[in-house]
Amino acid sequence: MKQSLFLKKCSKFCYVLFAVCGCLACTQNQKIEWPQVTNETKPWTRWWWEGNAVRPADLDTVMRKYQEANLGGLEITPIYGIHGYEDRFKDFLSPEWVDLFLYTLQEAKQLGLGIDLANASGWPFGGPWVTPEDACKTVAYKTYQLKEGEQLGEPVRYKEEGFVRLAGHTPVRLADLKEPVSANADLQTLALDQVRYKKELPLIIVTANSDKGECLDLTSKIKQDGTLDWTAPQGDWTICALFQGHHGKMVERAGPGGEGDVIDHFSASAIDHYLSKFDEAFKGKDISYLRYYFNDSYEVDDARGESNWTPAFFEEFQKYRGYDLRQHLPALLGIDTPDKNARVLYDYRQTINDLLINHYSIRWQHWAAKQGKGIRNQAHGSPANILDLYAVSDVPEIEGRDLVSIKAAPSVAHTEGKKLSSSESATWLNEHFQSNLGDVKKALDLFFLGGVNHIFYHGTCFSPQDAPWPGWLFYAAVHFHPNNPFWEDFKYLNQYVTRVQSFLQDGTPDNDVLLYYNIADVMSEQGNRSLQHFSGLDRNMLESSVRESAVTLTENGYAWDMISDKQLLKTNIEKEMIVTPGAAYKTVLVSAAQYIPYETMEKLMALADEGATVVFYKGIPQDMAGMILSEEKQAHFKEMLDALDFHAEGAVKCARVGKGKVCLSDDINALMNEANVGAEKMYQAGLQCIRRNSATGKYYFIENSSDCKIEDWIPLRTEARSAAIFNPMTGVSGLAAMKRNDGQTDVYLELNPGETVIVSTSGQHFTGDAYAYYQNAGEPxxxxxxxxxxxxxxxxxxxxxxxxxxxxxxxxxxxxxxxxxxxxxxxxxxxxxxxxxxxxxxxxxxxxxxxxxxxxxxxxxxxxxxxxxxxxxxxxxxxxxxxxxxxxxxMANRIAYMDKKGVDWKIFYNVNMSARKKENVKNGIFDASDWEPxxxxxxxxxxxxxxxxxx
CATH class of the missing domain: 2.60.120.260 (Galactose-binding domain-like)
Structure with missing residues (x-):
């Protein structure tokens, strides 16, 4: 039977269902067509330049392969080199390196490939031009106890014993290292991860703090030999001494010319001096085709100790918090009352937060913007509210496998009106050489469900044509490399990604709930470290009520985005909707917490007063975060809480506030109902989705997340006249079978486990062939x-x-x-x-x-x-x-064969080849010699x- 006949049969099936929707003839027609493809709708890949050992002829060859594989662009990240190819090494930002970079830009433009550039050779920002003054700092302390009439019997000194941590496998003694680090030869071979030299640390301040609350600055009373020339007056006194240390963190996985100290992220002059090296290297050069600069996560503190200080910290603290931290050092060190300890610690961490945003992120973005470019930033892992860091970025980027945490970067893209949200995708998806394209697709679909619409693979190593198999590889899987057998079919996965992203980059976000990202409790908690580092809703947020709310919302099919304190302050009310710069929402959900910033609570009450529904899950925060010195604020905070006159309405208690209301319940579903927020009922069938507004209706990206095939009518929480189905894997599209059902649209879907489709609904009439739904007509x-x-x-x-x-x-x-x-x-x-x-x-x-x-x-x-x-x-x-x-x-069987035969393919500097699983480690590196075929x-x-x- 001809194809046209079975399409007619399917059309008959669909159009019968359309008939129940009422007359379509009076509506405007709309063609079923895929959105336009650009290099941004295609997936990109992180492109490691190992040793910067790239050559024009090889660049021509490999870049054409990338283009033929349907990649849209490349992010250049120079890293460590390859043994045996030292004659090809180029120092990062040297004239020779710049010439190769310019050649790459020219070739990429001809091929239609976009180019981004990491602002470091490795990560975080740093290099040999970073001086000790601009390098990351740490603070050390000592405390002493004195009673009336006593003097300190020992000098006030702090001696750093020193240590060296290595990324590589070549033994290095601290005593053999010159200071500063940049003075040492052959840093590629040394592969230093962190260096602290043995030395006495300079004193910052000494204060004496009495049991009566008195504080004296004794810094001027320290003699040259460290003796404190002071006798304790009446009372019991705690002496606090702070010392400034060199954190010692080195740029990770640095390539030639990129090895050196990491910058002080809290110093404006440090980032300015750092970026001036790029200005110098690119002066007079045409880098107009470069799109964005990139930062590969914070990762300063995945080391011993923390980068938790900057020389101007006391002055900056006074500026941001309004009081002198020097008067409260016992609380900073956790030896005052528990309440004061928590409040001062919160303020200290908030100041770190502000410095990271204002002195690093904003200055970096402004530097790029002056060139007509933007920044992509991985904020996760930072000691700050990552939503505010993402807000500075032109393209916020996330990584990971936890759906509710993945939503952090896309949330900011949605609330701030940014077109793109990217992901470092498939990092360490499995052990080396084990992941297949199907595994990768599953990982990518999770990012899509989280709101990501700009995939970056992790990743692809440049590898010259004369490199023996397996070529040049990165220490962490997956290897999206032309030598990987899956490469010939990689273009079809990329075609899939392109089709999905062409929809997810179109239109606008359509989420209903703003989930307040309350980190005040965590920022107030004492712990083993002075800083808290945030990565969405995992790690230190795993036990938080915010995460509990996020999981509950997701599992029940509610569409939500996270919002920070700072972002919440920018919202306003339009037609009872809470409006951000990029989207509009029906409610804001605040999860149970002890603390909340004063300004945030004031804004929440103001939103309710203007007509919003503000909902609290499992309680309302009863206290303000930080040291609130203003009695007026304290009184107003109490007044706001006391003014809430709650009345029970089933499982929910509500209080009228102006034109709106504040509601409280232990049941999130009840709260959503009170806020008139509906759920996507498809979640009950094992489906998940993300929804966007289109010009004429909605876009739904839908995944069958269950283990069973779905063949059923699936309700969509929207009204539509017609719907179309787009299968991004096959490229097939057509009219969907649909019917209206009590204000919503039901669409018939057939989805195997893990399969995805895009459903486009419209207030107009889609025209075209019907989407084919198949059923077996006999036995296999x-x-x-x-x-x-x-x-x-x-x-x-x-x-x-x-x-x-x-x-x-x-x-x-x-x-x-x-x-x-x-x-x-x-x-x-x-x-x-x-x-x-x-x-x-x-x-x-x-x-x-x-x-x-x-x-x-x-x-x-x-x-x-x-x-x-x-x-x-x-x-x-x-x-x-x-x-x-x-x-x-x-690649697994050939790699195992090579390891069994002792073929030396692991020829990489630095960490060489790490193993994801400990059973695959021999002599400190990955080994597959025990693998069976x-x-x-x-x-x-x-x-x-x-x-x-x-x-």
Whole structure:
């Protein structure tokens, strides 16, 4: 039967359902079409330049491969080098390096590839031009107790004993290192991670603090030998002495010319001096094609101690907090009353927060903006409210596997009106050489559900054409590399990403709830470290009520974004909606907490007064965060709470506040109902989604997150006249079967586990062919007969072709060459009998790892995940049909073979090759010599099932 006939049948099915929606003839028609593709809708990749050992001829070759793989752009991050290629090394930002960078920009422009550049060779910001004055600092302290009439019997001194931490495997003694670090030769080989020299630390301040609350500054009474020339007067006295230390954190994974100290992120002059090196290197050069500068997360404090000081800290604290921290050092050190300790510590951390935003992030962004460029920033891991750091960034970037934490960066993109939110994607997804394209897709779909719409793979190493297999690799998987067998089919995954992102970059966000990101309690908590570092809703927020609320909202299908104190202060009310610079919301949800900033509570009450519904989950914060010295603020805070006259309404208590209301409950669903926030009921069926506004309706990206196939009517929380389905993996689109149901739209969906679609709803009438829904029309028919298996690409050698009567892993074929092989094999058979049907479902059974299918020489499609199946119109079968399945496995078997044989492929400086799992570590680095051959190829069984369009 011809394809046109079965499309007509499906059209009949759909249009019958449309008829119940009322007359469509009077509405404007809208074509079903995919959004426009740009290099930003395509996925990008982090592009490591190892040793900066790039050459023009190699750049031409590899960049064309990247373009042919449907990548949209490259983020250049120079890192450590490769042993044996030292003659190709180029120092970061040297004239030779700049020439290669300019050549890359020119080539990228010709190929239509975008380019971003990391503002460091490795991460965090730092390098050999960072002086000790601009390097990150730490504060050390000592305390002493004196009574009336006593003098201190020891000098006030702090001696740093010193240490060295290494990223590499070459032993280094602290005594052999010159100071400063930049004075040492061959820093690539040394691979230093942190260096603190043995020395006496300079004194910052000494105060005497009495049990009566008196504070004296004794700094001027310290003699040159450290003696304190002071006798304690009446009372008990605590002497607090602070000393400034060198944190010693080095740039991680630095390449040649990039090794050195990390900057002081709290110093304006430090970032200015640091960035001036780039100004000097690029002076007079045309770098106009460069898009954004990039920062790869904070990661200053994944070391011994913390970077928790800057020389001007006391003055900055006075400026931001309004009082003198020097008068409250016992509380800063946690030896005052618990209440005061918490308040001063909060203010100290808030000042660090403000300095990181104003002295680092904003100055960096302004520097880029003056060039007509922007910044991409990974704020996670910072000792600050990451939502405010993301707000400074032109493109906020996240990483991870925790959905509610992933939403941190996209939330800011939504509330602040930023078009893009990016992700470092598939980092350490599995052990080296184990992840397949299906695994990657699952990881990417999680980012999409979180609101990310600009994927960056982690990542791709530049590798020259003369590098032996496996080429140049990064120490952390996944390896999106032309030498990876999955590369030939990588373009199809990228096509999938492009299609999804073309929708997710279009329109505007459509979430209902602002989830207040209250970190005041955590910022007030004493702990083992002076700073708190934030990464969304994991780590130190795992036990928070904010995370509890986020998980509950997500599991119940509510659409939400996080918002910070600072961002909340910028909101206003329009038509009872809470409006941010980028979106509008129905309510703000505040989770149970002890503390809240005064300004935040005042704003929440003001929003309610203007008509908003403000909801509190499990209680209202009863205290202000920090040292509140204003009696007026204290009184007003109490007045705001006392004015709330709650009345019970079922599980919810509500108080009228002006034009709006404040509600309180232990039941989030009840609170959402009170705020007129509806849930997407598809979550009850095991589906998840993210929703956006389009020009004429809504976009839904929907994933079947369950273990079962979904074949059902799925309710969408929107009204529509028509709907279209877009399958981003196959590229098929068409009119959806839909019906109206009590103010919402029901769309019929068929989704296998892990499968995704985009549903576009419209107030207009979509025109086009109907989307085909298939059902089996008979039992599966095995593809019988022999298969010829030909090995066409890979190594260590191409095994001989073989003919088999039954399918299985090629590692089970007789001969060691099959067990060691990583690459591509072509399976060919003849189909003698095809079931009679409109359409045939080809199921490949089990595939290790990905496969492309050809019928009679015509490309049919590519499958990267279970179920490995494709629907083929029956008319494509001509009789005695040649079926070709091109299968690629992973790099694992060849790597294991090389490690068993002692082939030296781990030739990388610095950390070399880390293992994700400890069982894969030998001699401190990754080793696969104990691995058994991993199943590879077309394992089957291959079947043909008659199918038909549902009537």
């Amino acid at each position: 028919n095995p593809v019988s007969g022999s298969w010829t298996v030909s090995f066409v690409q890979g190594g260590p050698q191409l095994p001989a072709s073989i003919t088999v009567d039954s399918l299985g892993s090629w590692t089970d074929f007789v001969g060691d060459e099959y067990k060691a092989f990583s690459g591509t094999a072509v399976y060919t058979t003849t189909i003698n009998k095809v079931p009679v049907a409109d359409v045939i479902k080809l199921n490949l059974g089990t595939v290790a790892e990905n496969a492309s299918v050809y019928l009679n020489g015509e490309y049919i499609g590519t499958v990267i995940d279970s179920p490995y199946q494709l629907y083929i119109p029956a008319e494509k079968f001509k009789g005695q049909d040649e079926l070709v399945v091109r299968v690629a496995n992973s 991993k199943s590879s190829g077309l394992l089957g069984p291959v079947t043909l099932t008659p199918a038909m369009v549902k009537q």
